[in-house]
Amino acid sequence: MKRTLAVAISIALGFAVAPATAQTKNPGTFVFLWPDDIQSFDPAYIANTPSSYGVLNVYSRLLNYKGSEISEFVPAISTEVPSLENGLIKQAEDGSVSYTFPIRKDIHTHKVGIKGSDGKISWEYFDDLTAEQKSAIEPGYGEITPDDVRYSFLRAILMGQSWMSNAITEVVTAGKYTDITKWVETEGKIAEIGDATPELLRKVYDQLASQITVEGDKVVFKLPKAFPATLGVMALPFGTSIVDKEWVASVGGWDGSGDTWMKYYRPELGDDPLFDVENGTGPFMLEEWNRADRRITLKRFENYFMGPASLERVVMRTVPEWTTRRLQLLSGDADYVTAPIEFLDELAKTDGVKVVDGLPKVFGRGIFFGWPVDETDNPAIGSGKLDGKGIPPDFFADIDVRKGFNYAQNYDALLKQVLLGKTVQSRGPTVRGIMGYRPDSPVYSYDPKKAAEHFKKAFDGKLWETGFTMTAYVQEGTPQGTAALSALQQGLQRINPKFRLQIQSLPWASISDKLNNRAKPASALTYMGWGPDYSDPGGPLGAASYYLSPTGLVGGMVGQGYRDLMTEKFKPLLDEAWASSDPAVREPIYAKLQKMSYDYATTQFLWEDFGYIVTRSNVEGYVNNMILYGAWDFYPIKKNAE
């Protein structure tokens, strides 16, 4: 009886499960589940990787990255990639450089302006138009022109909102100004941009506008001097995506006048008219953004100038709970899910699921030394003295302390046991694929003897006698970071039991509070990770500058002592490399900087981050571009029948 019942239940369950797994669910629709969210659809506003997923797919740029290459480009709205060979990059005798972009014709936005019998313009979906309606399109209303390209760049720069859009300001001023705010304040010699007169604002606009000009069917960028990362910035989705001027004005955005731009400067997110609407030229259109349900639906643009995408729709949903995402992937309701690393091996063995692993990223992880730190009521440094119960505020100013810490870390164990052999040890600020990276450059390895030698020399031998107690910080929810600090903690204890490292996990807001907006940082040892925003190691957002410039991202967080070291030893070389546009001259300098970061033990460089994707096995076409941080370009994605 029991046997019969068991067989009956098995058969019943088999029938119940069969329909869920045997057929492709939602054919033509790609269901993308992630725990993240998109901030805005305005290319001039967004500043982080998840937000780029929207803009990347609904807008187009002058150039695109060539597949997974990070230093090679293919034409998009520009018909050619500028180079010295094709004459579209020209260097003048005064050192200025011009980049010319020939603009492709007949590119339409998703919605175009049709003039009615009453003379009013209504915006209609281009895909829905009849031939007769197409003939009534008002010229320039939804047709990308060189003027639209120029307008898009001016708008992103003048809006001054996102640090990534501000990178374009650095391009056109060749690094003279970091953003439009600085430009206005410096030009007008005023403390606050809010104090600027209309004349000053107009003057800055004219200066800017004179550097981005329209010449026939071409747009020309005139840079005062070479900026090697120019094309890399142009191919990113941030700020460089092209919008239609007439449409932006019609929805309440900037009209392109040099006298009104201040009204649109740094808007609040909800006040930005392009925040939740789009009218791009990309392969997908924003069909719905239900922010209550945290669901974004993208619909295929049939008239995309490179041909329609294979997918009809993309549904992006924010699903914070991993188990729910996982079950939806297994049942075929989801085609892609963001998965925790510890489940990769199990998922790779699951029928119907595909795991692509070990995808490179330009992102380095490390433990950052800070000095001098805030000595007032700071639990991170205990007593604040070298008495075994704390550390002095300038503890890491001693190079022997930094080297001792670096030799006390067990990198091999971390790579094998924590990262499961999926990535490599980081060799410094520049990672694989970035100029200056050399696979044979020196790296630290776990060496208790050498660590002890350095610790015995530190503070004239006093450190070894007294020992220390300090607290290191890691963002909560980052088990790999906690593991790295634990490995360091154990390494230090083995070298000298008087070396006591405590580990504290904190929310990001608290970590940020210890490092930012302070005269002195409140953390002497912090696990973090940063990656560059274009493939060139130099310039304001390059890997070498981020880590090694006194005005770089890391320098801003880890204290004046670190910044002084960078100013004295690293900045001259950074400037020398940036002044040249010849890779043969620049590469050895960046390689030397990489080596110097080892010699001076500026940071404990741990490992290069890596990416992976988990999809249904019938999904094909994903291209991992590490400078885009693996952002999903849905255009080449195909969903085959299972």
Next chain:
Amino acid sequence: MLNYAFRRLLMLPVVMFALSLMIFGLQMSLTPTQRLAAYAPSPDFLKGGQDSIRRLIEQYGLNDPFYLQYGRWIGNILTGNLGWSETARQPVGTALTSLLPATLELVFIAFVPGLLLAIYLGSRAGIYLNRWQDHLIRFFTIFGWSFPVYVFGLLMLLIFYSVLDWFPPGRLSQWAQAVVTSRDFVRYTGANTIDSLLNGNLPVFFDSLRHLAAPVITLIYVNLANMTRVMRTSMLETLRQDYVRTARAKGLRRRVVELKHARRNALLPVVTIAGMELAYMMGGVVITETIFDYSGLGQFAAKSAANLDFPAILGFGLYFAVVLVVLNLVVDLIYPLLDPRVKTR
């Protein structure tokens, strides 16, 4: 009665003011850089460097004194502006009103049958004290009570979604979602079950019920024990009352005595508990909503708190204060209906 209700409602602004002052005071114990996390929730946002961070703090007035920031916020509230939620990427008021129908739909579909079931089971357990019915009901409800919600919810998902594919997570299937977002479908309330019926679309109605089934069963089962036990105890006490004995002595049928005379009076404590339970559920059932991928107020409130999204936290706090005060009032007004001896002064 009306006077009483009016006076209770007048207390609402006072409660809301005290609550807002408390939450606002708590958030001011954080530094401006910590509070900036609401606008820069991930490290990516701070790549602009120290200048950018200082400007953001300036832009959002996070360095201003308490009274200025509070005054600004209260001023906005009085003009109907609850502020902007970075978590929801929309005004707090819009976020609350767009999420409320989903939570109400889930809560009422779970609450009403749950309450009726609890009353029924509690009464039976009281009537059949120490007999097999009582033991069975107690075992069944305590079993549910001892299950953490996330364990029971995940089990529900595993069995009814992963294995049987009956009750999927989310609010609608992809095809139904396409129908609901199409131009032909009119959104009357935001509740899928009601809107689909009003649009005459039965397939969407049934799809909506399919998606509601698992979270509703979870909510009913894990919340059943509390109310059932209160009902059972109350029933036991009522059955020992003199007037019940008198009714029996008068020769009334046992069923009439138990259901008409005893149960009605036994309901009083259950009404109190049920009011609190409903208020709690209307504040959002965070774990249930998260496990079943059901976007409602609970998920929103939890995410806002994790993001230190103060406008959203304050807005949600005010909403919850209204719910608590109103439901307490409703409970107070129900008492005299159940027991005429209870008078409102």
